[in-house]
Amino acid sequence: MAPLLECRSLTKKYGNVIALNNVSFTLERGRIVGLLGPNASGKTTLIKLINGLLTPTYGEILINGLRPGIESKLQVAYLPDTTYLNDWMSVKQLISLYSDFFSNFNVSKAYDMLKRLDLKDTMRIKAMSKGTKEKVQLILTMSRNADLYCLDEPIGGVDPASRDYILNTILNNYNENGSILISTHLISDIEQILDDVIMLQFGCLHTHKTVDEIREEKHMSVDELFREVFRC
Amino acid sequence: MSWELTSDRPIYIQLVEHIKFDIMSGKYKPGGKIESVRELAIEASVNPNTMQKAMSVLEQSGLIHSNRTSGRFITDDTDMIAALKSSIADTYCADFISKIKQIGYDNNEIKDILENYLE
Structure with missing residues (x-):
């Protein structure tokens, strides 16, 4: 079986700015991976490349052995870092849009999660707070039956209690053939649920290790390591 | 309620200690059944792979043994x-x-x- 995600010498330039520089790594199946790095280190660029929203300047990216395209988009569930939904739509309309759009969307799972987070399906995006919008977007993404979930800053605006529920949702949805790639700055909140950490610095791969390897070698948490490596 | 874990040591080692403590304190009875890896992972709010690793360590030490069809059990060796x-x-x-x-x-x-x- 081809690896879930493989990046080979992946490079992306925006004009003269190098956003990603010669990044190579392989992502195994059944892992929860934290994509960490300071601002402008290339995290979102990497996620957009995985989703085929950008094309590499050099190098190659393969999902289940395929280049990003129609087939890979079914296998990758993507949560962008901005609101991308039509704000006049209600949750109910969005769920029906999603189930129309993605053959692997599980409607009952979506309603189940809505109920657990006390969200009404009649609510319109326009009328929602930042945190509620994030919850709805996350529910829509996690309700898909995908191989790779790419979550770009999923919990930034969410309160700590809901954050716990969301992390639990992620753990509950974890399947042995799929992996979850989470980009975030809230490292200490998600550290316990991560298998591996990918750290980017100035567009280059700085570290790709398991959380317990980092703790064993450095005697510090990933959060502490991050603060040390990227001290300003 | 997730388990108390400190940040400076590997998580799986702390999970091993936590389960050992529950065995010693009698929360798990000798010969009794222990929850599945996934259930324990969710209870502790940790990654299932990490819990799996902790279980392997406990199995190697003999404190827990797995029965292929019916799950994992605490040792009955008091x-x-x-x-x-x-x-x-x-x-x-x-x-x-x-x-x-x-x-x-x-x-x-x-x-x-x-x-x-x-x-």
Whole structure:
């Protein structure tokens, strides 16, 4: 079986700015991976490349052995870092849009999660707070039956209690053939649920290790390591 | 309620200690069944792979054994659990004695303090 995600010498330039520089790594199946790095280190660029929203300047990216395209988009569930939904739509309309759009969307799972987070399906995006919008977007993404979930800053605006529920949702949805790639700055909140950490610095791969390897070698948490490596 | 975990040590080691403690304290009875990896991972709010690793360590030590069809069980070897308890008691004592000596008590004084406290 081809690896879930493989990046080979992946490079992306925006004009003269190098956003990603010669990044190579392989992502195994059944892992929860934290994509960490300071601002402008290339995290979102990497996620957009995985989703085929950008094309590499050099190098190659393969999902289940395929280049990003129609087939890979079914296998990758993507949560962008901005609101991308039509704000006049209600949750109910969005769920029906999603189930129309993605053959692997599980409607009952979506309603189940809505109920657990006390969200009404009649609510319109326009009328929602930042945190509620994030919850709805996350529910829509996690309700898909995908191989790779790419979550770009999923919990930034969410309160700590809901954050716990969301992390639990992620753990509950974890399947042995799929992996979850989470980009975030809230490292200490998600550290316990991560298998591996990918750290980017100035567009280059700085570290790709398991959380317990980092703790064993450095005697510090990933959060502490991050603060040390990227001290300003 | 997720488990108390500190940030400076590998998570799986702390999970092993937590489960050992639950075995010693009698939360899990000798020969009793332990929850599945996934259930324990969700209870502790940790990654299932990390919990799996902790289970492997516990299986290697013999405290837990897995039965292919019906799940994992705590050892029914009560001597093994007693030995574990006594080794942990040693660790606690060593820690206590070294700390209390640092603030200037000698052996006789420590005995007095302990006797008074236990009364």
